[in-house]
Amino acid sequence: MRDINNYIDKLKKLNFSDMYNNDFILTWEKTRDELEAVFTVADTLRYLREENISTRIFDSGLGISLFRDNSTRTRFSFSSACNLLGLEVQDLEEGKSQIAHGETVRETANMISFMADVIGIRDDMYIGKGNKYIRDFSKYVRQGNEDGVLEQRPTLVNLQCDIDHPTQTMADMLHLIHHFNGIENLKGKKIAMTWAYSPSYGKPLSVPQGIVGLMTRMGMDVVLAHPEGYEIMSDVEEVAKRNAQESGGTFTKTNSMEEAFKDADIVYPKSWAPFAAMEKRTNLYGMGDMNGIERLEKELLARNKEHIDWQCTEELMNMTKDKKALYMHCLPADITSISCKTGEVAASVFNRYRIPLYKQASYKPYVIAAMILLSKVKNPAELFTNLYNNPKKRKFD
Amino acid sequence: MRDINNYIDKLKKLNFSDMYNNDFILTWEKTRDELEAVFTVADTLRYLREENISTRIFDSGLGISLFRDNSTRTRFSFSSACNLLGLEVQDLEEGKSQIAHGETVRETANMISFMADVIGIRDDMYIGKGNKYIRDFSKYVRQGNEDGVLEQRPTLVNLQCDIDHPTQTMADMLHLIHHFNGIENLKGKKIAMTWAYSPSYGKPLSVPQGIVGLMTRMGMDVVLAHPEGYEIMSDVEEVAKRNAQESGGTFTKTNSMEEAFKDADIVYPKSWAPFAAMEKRTNLYGMGDMNGIERLEKELLARNKEHIDWQCTEELMNMTKDKKALYMHCLPADITSISCKTGEVAASVFNRYRIPLYKQASYKPYVIAAMILLSKVKNPAELFTNLYNNPKKRKFD
């Protein structure tokens, strides 16, 4: 049963002191206790909002968002999270500001951060760039704070990079925790993170990488499936292996979608571009070869076509545990006969899971808010006790 | 005399319980009591702001704006209304988010609404599309709320569609109420909603339609005047006829601007494109025929030229009641010799009415805020009593 005291008791048992005044960049840099703290704080924030209790921990302050490609969902999730805590969002649009990489990142990081409590960055298209960019930003604002330039140290939140997509995968896991009625019930569950056919474009690797990097933390049986040649970063595979060993789960790979789906409790079929192609794209981008990138994109789609049978069909779903594995997707999906002729998933499957899919997405603002809160508030248990006992209405009714 | 108790007493006498947790899409879907509630709440909000009393009913929360064409005035009115109530505005820019119609509207509606208390949509250029889009959004977020995806049900506010422009026309009427010193004094007043010549582009129908649909509610004599061929939607004409009958007013049509102006108390000369042309544009758009749209636009302007004598001149103004009818416009106007060579209105007329025109516009933020408040607050009379008796300053002075 949902009860504020359960959340508060849980928080009191967890050790997450290192999260204070710190960033959230990769899930595998966090301890299990720290991950559980995020889930618990996210659930508490949602509970308080549903009880119409304000969770503003800021009277004023800015949340800066820096998106290096178009985004609706993540943009709104970040805005919602900031608003929930009392921060106003200011977008840093690079088109408007002509920021370049290199020396000026340091300057930009300081110039936008005079009042910034949090900076969310999404930079996922180029291998070796996005994660580095977030870490550079973090380093520079930490220095700016130490040098007396910045009054506070802004928290960096990774809103998707070339390596991980922690706000997505943590929301995904919170969805699983609710679906299976407790984090302890994830142990032993089989999850299939599989490649799926897409006719649209070469998609980033951060979701499959983030999923195998996170789901292996909880003793699950994680299967990564893709056609030959669609490898993800080998470093992340190593992380997944190590995680599985430590948590008492497994991490296996296969080139068969059927094998992955067989008896799975959860399936996560989603397209991505091969790591080697992503690297090639990065190099072409570095040389400014836009024609080369366009050619590469065409090659990728042609190559995808060779694996057009990698679709999440009803037949495949029937192979899963009791024929009713939980279908997951980070959205938007390429849905056969709806958003495209042939895509990642059959319309009947997608439509049957629409409500769970939307719920899955609905955890993201709370997860982001939890990451911010844990970096800003030393004693969340005390905070929540105060908020609950001296409630301020979020909305007059 | 303005007095908080007058407003509160008035609210207590009105029945507007259906507005709670509901949308504002067309004025003719609302009862007369509900319309009066909007005017009364708008006046109260303005009064409290002028008394430097905060009217924040939200401690946090988002107002989403979705504009499908450029807009300054409506954008700022919506922002102002949200800010007045304590909501932060987040724009959904379709260029940034690649939303398509159809299946994905449902998904978008849910994905942007996790913290959304209100969604304002402006979509006025294509017949049969804009109003439907607003209603689809409304349906999907209501479902999202019922399904447990959304913690709250966001209120939809129509910021201009292909059928009506309720935030404009309600502000227009509030201006009339103040000008004529009471809603009861509108009865029997003659208002001329007339077409006027414009050299700029084929303008939407929502204002003339909204005006005849609303002004006929109050027992006014509403005259719709336009050249032959410049018809508005026949459905809306039916609404106006029915309204006039019920309210004890009249609704008449003429092809003569002089006839419309004769003895009018109020004139509203404004250009629009013929309904048939708007439908044609919609079909061309549906076929992706942008050249066809450009050709149509040229035809429209050429056709407008045949009626270049439909201008609001001093001569025409002299035909109105006591030669001093109230001139209205939703702005911006095509002003002869100022914003164009020949336009909707003579510069001398426009300049003489500049202050009333700006006042007319100034009601819009309060009208929008009233629409939001009536959907969010069950007992506004109680709210206002509280705000007034335990005032919080909007601005420290």
Add this chain to the structure above:
Amino acid sequence: MRDINNYIDKLKKLNFSDMYNNDFILTWEKTRDELEAVFTVADTLRYLREENISTRIFDSGLGISLFRDNSTRTRFSFSSACNLLGLEVQDLEEGKSQIAHGETVRETANMISFMADVIGIRDDMYIGKGNKYIRDFSKYVRQGNEDGVLEQRPTLVNLQCDIDHPTQTMADMLHLIHHFNGIENLKGKKIAMTWAYSPSYGKPLSVPQGIVGLMTRMGMDVVLAHPEGYEIMSDVEEVAKRNAQESGGTFTKTNSMEEAFKDADIVYPKSWAPFAAMEKRTNLYGMGDMNGIERLEKELLARNKEHIDWQCTEELMNMTKDKKALYMHCLPADITSISCKTGEVAASVFNRYRIPLYKQASYKPYVIAAMILLSKVKNPAELFTNLYNNPKKRKFD
């Protein structure tokens, strides 16, 4: 020692009553007391923020920003200032709103200001335009307020025009006040405002003009150095002469960078385009001659090249007082071998002064907030006493 009572005592001694409900457009329109009030309020706001005390003087309200060219730094400084005081920022993007000069400025000024407490405008590229635009805006909103259209009179803040850049130069001076440990210690200090070579584009005149217009107020020895032909506005030179006479300082001009640097306590080397060229650009713009503007830009860069030796090198720095003058720049700088092949400043000089440069920039949000506050609050000493004695936390910790 920083102490809230020092700030409050200082404020009590200054006369700045004319700033209430007024604009901030040019520093030389303000008395010395008024300038000191800005510095004192800025310092107090920073102090309170560092003490985690909220300085929200607005419960709701809008700050409108109107930038006529791209900007990151000023945009974020303005947003930060507004947020610090409790105002939400709404951008007026002209691309989105199609505002023209002339008649419609009056209309726009009113239409965006229904809830606007402050309007920040940046319009620096065309001589004779930007300052006028700000003053027009101010006049129209004042009229709108008097006419009963606007409930409040928005404060205009000049975020950079063709004549002055007061938020920059006031932040610069606040940096000097802290660097030299008191405004009284500026007297007799030599500051070199010198032209420097840039390969990027013809930069505005507002910084050098603003610097000589402001620094001459405090009894400093202000030297303006530039190659022949790179004159600034002669009107501003007259202002600087008069200021120097009144304050007991000096204002001299030279065509030698060495002479300017010799024994200087402060150096501010920065590129700008000659006034005559800026005028020519304005005329070309007026005629819509974009090719002409492009040609002019090329001529300007070619002409700059003739003075490629005007760089802030270590040799030049060694000529300054004790070889360690304070190096200043409004950022971003053209840094030799970092942001360009050859630019305004040597990398070793820039890097040595990076932290002071960032601190210099960090005063801007507080200076802007002080300008707004002094226009909105009649008795800031009383305000700060209240905020300090009944503190509300900015951030729960």
